[in-house]
């Protein structure tokens with residue numbers, strides 16, 4: 001299962017465990033000794049509230065852990081082979097959507113002030129036709145891909161800023177000045193833990209930092225059984241290590257995560273990849 005791999009399975013078992021240990025067991029014990037309507041009500045409601053808070057805290061912790069796990073594989077060693085393994089081989093032969101196809105929105109839509117979420121090896125930015133005055137902001141939970149991309153962009157963009165943050169959290173202040181002309185979020189949504197009712201919050205955060213006439217674009221792999229054996233093998237392996245969290249992802253979920261944040265939404269399928277563009281951020 002998706003993010004579930006880490007988030008749901010891990011989150012739920014910890015949550016259930018803490019509820020049973022902290023709340024259920026103690027409350028039952030107390031009820032046996034005291035009649036209904038006296039002290040036990042106060043104590044049990046206190047325990048319930050304590051348990052609720054503990055449960056929420058534990059769930060938030062496990063979601064953060066799952067987000068960290070999803071961003072972890074992008075080490076210098078993996079980034080060194082990323083262009084060959086992911087861009088050249090996997091995109092074309094596992095997902096049946098050559099990287100050149102995903103590059104088209106970059107060439108058409110990338111604006112002077114651009115925010116790139118989860119740049120990975122930076123291949124898309126490096127190969128896009130950037131304007132010489134482009135100002136690029138990279139945002140990633142893992143600083144390694146940003147350092148790698150920044151080095152590759154040297155001399156290609158007027159300025160490159162980096163922001164270490166999760167797109168699942170409200171974005172830090174340095175992203176909120178002015179509004180970006182474009183936001184790219186390519187192959188990031190299928191990594192994020194949770195289903196679209198949870199990880200869809202990323203679009204709300206990004207809509208806030210997009211200019212009124214700006215455009216968000218990206219792509220993701222939804223939970224359609226990949227057509228190729230290569231794609232199915234990669235999905236199973238990446239899910240096992242928590243790098244893929246898309247088992248519950250579908251078109252309806254993606255659309256219903258984008259639409260509350262944007263007035264115009266367009267989805268296009270190519271092979272096992274769904275490309276999306278979104279305009280007119282709702283205020």
Ligand SMILES: C[S@@+](CC[C@H](N)C(=O)[O-])C[C@H]1O[C@@H](n2cnc3c(N)ncnc32)[C@H](O)[C@@H]1O
Pocket residue numbers: 067070071072074086117118119120121122123124139140141142145165166167168185186187188191192
């Ligand atoms: C599969 S790579 C995609 C790289 C590149 N965009 C591409 O299409 O080749 C996923 C990227 O998203 C980043 N990432 C994962 N979780 C994130 C999060 N919660 N917030 C921001 N970035 C995240 C990873 O560190 C990595 O750079």
